[in-house]
Amino acid sequence: MLTSSRIRLAFPVIVLSLLAVITWYPLVFMFSTSFKTRTQFFANYWWFSWPLDLDNYVQVWPKVSLAILNSLQYSGGTLILVLLLSLLGGYAFGRFNFRGKNFLFLAILSLLMVPGILTIVPLFVQVRNMGLLNNPFALILPWTAFEIVFGIYLMRLFFERLPKELFYAARIEGASELQVLLHVALPLALPGLGSVAILDLLFTWNDLIWPIVAISDQTKLPVTPAALNFRGNNVVDYGQVFAAYVSISLPLIVIFSFFVRKFVRGIEGI
Amino acid sequence: MTTATATGRRPSYYINRYLPWILLAPVMIHLIVFRYIPTFSAFYYSLTNWNGIKAAKFVGLRNYTDLFTDYVFLDGLRNMVIYTSIRVVLLIGFAFLAAELVFSFKSASVRTFWKIVFVIPLVVPVSVVYLLWGFIFEPQSGLLNTLLNSVGLGAYANQWLGTSATALYSIAFVQFPFVAGLSFLVFISALEGIPGDVLDACKVEGCGRFRRVWSVDVPMLRGSLIFIAVLIVLGGIQTIEPQLILTRGGPGTATESPGFYVYRAAFQYSDFGLAAAAGVIMVFVGLVFSFYTVRARYKGAYDVDL
Numbered sequence: 001m002l003t004s005s006r007i008r009l010a011f012p013v014i015v016l017s018l019l020a021v022i023t024w025y026p027l028v029f030m031f032s033t034s035f036k037t038r039t040q041f042f043a044n045y046w047w048f049s050w051p052l053d054l055d056n057y058v059q060v061w062p063k064v065s066l067a068i069l070n071s072l073q074y075s076g077g078t079l080i081l082v083l084l085l086s087l088l089g090g091y092a093f094g095r096f097n098f099r100g101k102n103f104l105f106l107a108i109l110s111l112l113m114v115p116g117i118l119t120i121v122p123l124f125v126q127v128r129n130m131g132l133l134n135n136p137f138a139l140i141l142p143w144t145a146f147e148i149v150f151g152i153y154l155m156r157l158f159f160e161r162l163p164k165e166l167f168y169a170a171r172i173e174g175a176s177e178l179q180v181l182l183h184v185a186l187p188l189a190l191p192g193l194g195s196v197a198i199l200d201l202l203f204t205w206n207d208l209i210w211p212i213v214a215i216s217d218q219t220k221l222p223v224t225p226a227a228l229n230f231r232g233n234n235v236v237d238y239g240q241v242f243a244a245y246v247s248i249s250l251p252l253i254v255i256f257s258f259f260v261r262k263f264v265r266g267i268e269g270i
Numbered sequence: 271m272t273t274a275t276a277t278g279r280r281p282s283y284y285i286n287r288y289l290p291w292i293l294l295a296p297v298m299i300h301l302i303v304f305r306y307i308p309t310f311s312a313f314y315y316s317l318t319n320w321n322g323i324k325a326a327k328f329v330g331l332r333n334y335t336d337l338f339t340d341y342v343f344l345d346g347l348r349n350m351v352i353y354t355s356i357r358v359v360l361l362i363g364f365a366f367l368a369a370e371l372v373f374s375f376k377s378a379s380v381r382t383f384w385k386i387v388f389v390i391p392l393v394v395p396v397s398v399v400y401l402l403w404g405f406i407f408e409p410q411s412g413l414l415n416t417l418l419n420s421v422g423l424g425a426y427a428n429q430w431l432g433t434s435a436t437a438l439y440s441i442a443f444v445q446f447p448f449v450a451g452l453s454f455l456v457f458i459s460a461l462e463g464i465p466g467d468v469l470d471a472c473k474v475e476g477c478g479r480f481r482r483v484w485s486v487d488v489p490m491l492r493g494s495l496i497f498i499a500v501l502i503v504l505g506g507i508q509t510i511e512p513q514l515i516l517t518r519g520g521p522g523t524a525t526e527s528p529g530f531y532v533y534r535a536a537f538q539y540s541d542f543g544l545a546a547a548a549g550v551i552m553v554f555v556g557l558v559f560s561f562y563t564v565r566a567r568y569k570g571a572y573d574v575d576l
Contacts, residue, residue: 012371019368020387026402027391029413045416085297092293104294111305115556117508117529118549119308121536122315125322126308145304148297177289206396209510213537224397228515231401238405245398256393260386 034243041238056243060230064247066219067226072251074211074222075204077140082147082200083193089148090155090192091185095167105156111149116210124213138214139222143204151196158192159185194262205252223248316547321540333547343548346519346526349438353527354506356442358499361453365498369457370483385458392451400515403444407431407516431517434524441512441525453498460494461487500563507556528552 032048033041034056040049093105123142132138166188170180211225218229230244316333320326337343372384406413407430415427430440464487472482488495510529513519519526519534528548536545 012374016368016371016384019364020384023388023391026406026413027394030398030402042411045411085300088293089297092290096290098290101290104298108297108301111301111309113553113557113560114305114309115504115508115549115553117510117532118312118546118553119305120532121322121542121545121549122308122311123304124536125542126303141300142304145300148300149305152297202393208397208514209533212514213533224395227395227397227401231404238411241401245401249394249398252393252395253390256390260390261382 030242031246033238034246036239038237038239053239056237056239057247059240060244060247063226063230064244067221067223067248068251070220070226071205071222071224074136074139074143075201077136078143078147078204079197079200081140081144082151083197085144085148086151086155086196087186087189087193089152090159091181091189093152093156094159094162095185108149108152116146120209120213127214132214134215134217134220139204139211142210142214143207147196147200147203150199154196155189155192158189162188194259198259201252201255223251312546312549315543316550318543320543322536322542323540326543329543333544334551336544337547337551342519342523342526343528343531345523346528346531349523349525350507350509350527352438353442353509354503356439357445357506358502360443361445361502362495362498365453366457366495368454369461370487372458373461374479381458385455388454389451396511397515400444400511404431404516407440432521434521437517437521437524441516444512444516453502456494456498457491460491464490496563500560503559503563504556507552507559 029046035052035054036044036049037053037055040053043049089108093101127133127138127142132141166184167180170184171177175183205222206224208224211222215221215225218226221229227245227248230241315326317328317330318326319329319332368384368388372381375381375384409415409427409429409432412430414430418424418427428436431437468486468490469482472486477485508529509527510533513525513527513530514533517525519530528551532545532548532552535541535548
């Protein structure tokens with residue numbers, strides 16, 4: 001019997017499925033089209049065409065792989081620096097009391113109110129005067145400076161939640177402060193660093209405007225701006241274009257599908 | 271073990287004593303070079319006439335008066351308000367709806383399934399999202415027009431991005447996750463954080479689902495709702511991706527934005543002073559807005575901290 005309570009149970013599933021279809025279908029469309037030849041695209045628009053045609057991927061791979069390697073280099077370099085500096089900063093604020101602590105912390109946090117668009121011009125001039133344009137560090141150093149602000153904030157909260165006795169116990173056992181940092185704080189900090197890493201990767205992988213400004217050499221672009229170069233002018237082979245978009249999106253999707261539960265919890269924890 | 275005494279202090283004493291400063295030194299040097307100096311120099315450059323190469327010449331407030339008489343910039347500000355308002359309603363609306371529906375399931379694993387469904391699209395690169403929406407709006411073989419034609423609504427097919435009347439609304443609708451992943455996650459975790467006895471009390475009082483959403487969930491989620499609204503608005507003020515990727519501000523000035531204005535003034539016309547001034551105005555808009563929202567945030571009787 002179709003009772004009213006059954007309808008009430010089915011209602012969320014129906015609406016959520018609809019939302020999921022709207023959210024996912026453009027992605028599926030991109031994926032299916034990336035395996036189509038031009039004729040297949042016009043013959044069968046909405047769904048996969050068999051046999052799958054891998055030629056689009058073969059065609060775009062040289063350029064795409066270059067962009068992915070660039071991105072891995074830039075995002076990886078930033079990630080290492082961000083984790084290191086967030087750990088140091090967060091530990092200093094979370095574990096110690098020192099003069100000027102509150103002032104310094106507020107000074108760092110207030111940077112959250114300064115949007116990237118304000119500093120883009122002076123930052124460009126500065127990076128140019130340092131001779132870094134078209135160099136990986138033109139992206140790595142400014143990106144790091146943007147990401148450590150929130151990183152330090154998160155790591156401070158994280159260290160403050162840890163019981164202080166842990167650190168005292170290690171000190172009484174005769175460990176030096178540096179040993180405490182390396183052998184007590186660092187292992188405990190890993191979940192917090194995970195959240196910082198997720199936010200940092202999302203930011204650096206997606207940044208569009210700063211790489212466009214700082215990197216003029218097209219072969220050195222990371223994936224997000226490089227994706228713009230696959231658009232044809234007039235005659236567009238959508239199969240190839242979408243094959244490029246799919247390959248550009250894949251690395252991050254693969255990384256995140258391994259950590260998706262952690263990712264969900266990490267964001268909920270913020 | 272040796273311990274430091276008052277008379278003969280070992281080097282480790284000083285290392286320990288100044289450790290916070292030693293730890294913070296690299297952080298502060300990095301922030302000074304790449305954040306503080308650019309921030310303060312932006313305010314200075316906004317008062318100069320400067321092409322980025324020759325010495326900057328002090329011109330007082332002229333860049334600001336230029337901006338407020340430039341219709342391109344003014345149209346950009348107007349577009350920014352419209353664009354941002356649409357996105358606040360749209361993104362919060364869908365994310366809140368999805369979060370409430372997922373919250374209505376009892377089973378934790380069912381909830382996790384739906385969370386994953388709506389969160390994965392979050393990691394598709396932003397430029398790919400915009401490019402894909404560029405294709406959705408594409409007049410000839412784009413998804414939207416093809417869909418309209420195939421269901422017999424071909425009369426409504428349009429040059430979505432090429433017509434002044436629709437271009438701004440079209441870019442405001444760009445977001446694959448109609449259910450925006452981040453807002454959705456924040457809402458669902460806030461809903462899960464509502465104390466069980468509040469929900470029980472609500473049930474005992476006999477309130478239905480819609481009554482509960484309106485009288486319990488919305489007030490309890492006030493903090494999260496405002497937090498997400500602030501993020502969307504601050505993002506809206508800085509919007510530049512749809513212009514860079516899809517419209518270049520056109521047709522005419524229909525989709526101009528202040529962020530794109532900054533980019534063009536600096537990197538196409540080499541007017542660094544004007545670009546800096548436009549950036550300063552955007553910061554003020556953001557600050558004024560944040561001030562009022564944060565004040566509203568603390569007026570609430572119920573609050574759930576993020």
